[in-house]
Amino acid sequence: DTAVSQTPKYLVTQMGNDKSIKCEQNLGHDTMYWYKQDSKKFLKIMFSYNNKELIINETVPNRFSPKSPDKAHLNLHINSLELGDSAVYFCASSPYRGATPNYGYTFGSGTRLTVV
Amino acid sequence: EDKVVQSPLSLVVHEGDTVTLNCSYEVTNFRSLLWYKQEKKAPTFLFMLTSSGIEKKSGRLSSILDKKELFSILNITATQTGDSAIYLCAVEVPQAGTALIFGKGTTLSVSS
Numbered sequence: 001d002t003a004v005s006q007t008p009k010y011l012v013t014q015m016g017n018d019k020s021i022k023c024e025q026n027l028g029h030d031t032m033y034w035y036k037q038d039s040k041k042f043l044k045i046m047f048s049y050n051n052k053e054l055i056i057n058e059t060v061p062n063r064f065s066p067k068s069p070d071k072a073h074l075n076l077h078i079n080s081l082e083l084g085d086s087a088v089y090f091c092a093s094s095p096y097r098g099a100t101p102n103y104g105y106t107f108g109s110g111t112r113l114t115v116v
Numbered sequence: 117e118d119k120v121v122q123s124p125l126s127l128v129v130h131e132g133d134t135v136t137l138n139c140s141y142e143v144t145n146f147r148s149l150l151w152y153k154q155e156k157k158a159p160t161f162l163f164m165l166t167s168s169g170i171e172k173k174s175g176r177l178s179s180i181l182d183k184k185e186l187f188s189i190l191n192i193t194a195t196q197t198g199d200s201a202i203y204l205c206a207v208e209v210p211q212a213g214t215a216l217i218f219g220k221g222t223t224l225s226v227s228s
Contacts, residue, residue, distance in 0.1 A: 048211075075123070092216075
């Protein structure tokens with residue numbers, strides 16, 4: 001039973017298109033995150049939601065819009081895709097109080113987005 | 117600005133060698149430091165460190181934190197080819213909840 005699951009795993013799309021990535025966690029965690037990993041493997045936080053409320057919004061183009069319909073789901077919608085958006089996007093979750101000694105933050109397996 | 121610096125950025129060793137990976141940090145507020153291993157997909161959790169001087173150990177891997185000097189090390193003894201991966205260090209900072217600030221990772225290649 002996957003703890004943090006993302007769909008799709010791969011996404012190839014043309015510049016200018018709009019696409020969404022979905023994330024679900026079954027750990028009962030309060031907080032969910034989107035991270036972007038660039039071609040140099042650098043992971044950087046984009047957004048954080050706690051119980052459906054946006055709490056961290058890093059410097060990300062407003063073409064990226066997260067949505068959390070409930071505390072187990074966090075989706076990422078991207079408008080007008082650009083070549084530079086190509087990356088791996090990871091969803092993660094944690095309890096509200098933060099990382100736990102046995103699990104840290106739990107990451108999904110990632111969505112590899114390629115914009116052509 | 118909060119930052120986490122890992123060194124070396126890449127390392128090539130032979131099976132059986134012992135390696136030490138370094139992580140230093142400068143953050144305004146600190147909650148914990150985490151180590152992850154990333155192979156092809158999701159980063160997988162290794163250790164969470166909150167107190168100085170207390171070693172965490174799991175098999176051939178161990179890690180320790182120095183909160184005075186603001187660094188941590190990850191040791192891997194008797195390396196195996198399956199240890200080849202990117203090792204990520206992240207500092208957890210309280211930020212309207214918490215967030216992980218990652219270093220750029222150390223790519224370890226173990227040859228047989």
